[in-house]
Amino acid sequence: MRETTKQTDGPDHVAIIMDGNGRWAQSRGRPRLFGHQAGGKRVREIVRACPELGIRYLTIFAFSTENWKRTQAEVSGLMMLFKRYIQKEAQALLEQGVCVRFIGDRDKLDPKLVEMMDALEKLTDQNDLVHLTIALNYGGRDEVARATKRLAQEVAAGRLDPDSVDETTLARFLDTCVLPDPDLVIRTSGEARISNFLLWQSAYAEYEFTPVLWPDFTADTFAEIVAKFSARDRRFGAVVG
Ligand code: FPP
Numbered sequence: 001m002r003e004t005t006k007q008t009d010g011p012d013h014v015a016i017i018m019d020g021n022g023r024w025a026q027s028r029g030r031p032r033l034f035g036h037q038a039g040g041k042r043v044r045e046i047v048r049a050c051p052e053l054g055i056r057y058l059t060i061f062a063f064s065t066e067n068w069k070r071t072q073a074e075v076s077g078l079m080m081l082f083k084r085y086i087q088k089e090a091q092a093l094l095e096q097g098v099c100v101r102f103i104g105d106r107d108k109l110d111p112k113l114v115e116m117m118d119a120l121e122k123l124t125d126q127n128d129l130v131h132l133t134i135a136l137n138y139g140g141r142d143e144v145a146r147a148t149k150r151l152a153q154e155v156a157a158g159r160l161d162p163d164s165v166d167e168t169t170l171a172r173f174l175d176t177c178v179l180p181d182p183d184l185v186i187r188t189s190g191e192a193r194i195s196n197f198l199l200w201q202s203a204y205a206e207y208e209f210t211p212v213l214w215p216d217f218t219a220d221t222f223a224e225i226v227a228k229f230s231a232r233d234r235r236f237g238a239v240v241g
Contacts, residue, residue, distance in 0.1 A: 014059070015201075
């Protein structure tokens, strides 16, 4: 359980809803995929900025369970972009001390992409400087439903006593079971919604909604938001004297 303290340090775990790629591209008269490509470059920059900001865990929302409703061209363009990111960045991530994990339902993803995701996780699993979690075909409700299904299977098999089930038990079945809860959730592009992202895990997170579109989100913007967080009080539901 979390301690009830006044927060004076920076966030340990930052989660980001990277929004605004499409609008950024459209405002330049370019196709939406152009915005996603520009967004991919920001991912590299923001991951590199983490050690200096003292951020050990970074979780980014790359593709939601709802994003399949986009045009076929956009979906396949995004999938191509994820493959290219893994291919091009694997070595650099390894050398930068980044441990990469993916969360979300892999069943619907192209098996070739899943193979590349598995390989990147394995390649970087000894790293410990920054833990980068990429949410791909991820939805918070879907994650809780999948976790509940696995928990129910354990009960049915007689390996878990239903009377022992509490918050900690359920959390063990979530995709994020090895991660701490996020301290700060950032959403870019001016939308003030959480869109099914880390619903369970963000119970006590601070939120920051910035009007900056994701392809314009620089390491400096990131540092400013992190500094603002560090100045806030966090009480986790209690009164701190
Ligand atoms: C939301 O913007 C963004 C996405 C659905 C895709 C996020 C993907 C990237 C940033 C690409 C790179 C990621 C990795 C991991 C390499 P939007 O398209 O909904 O923007 P809009 O609201 O302006 O239309």
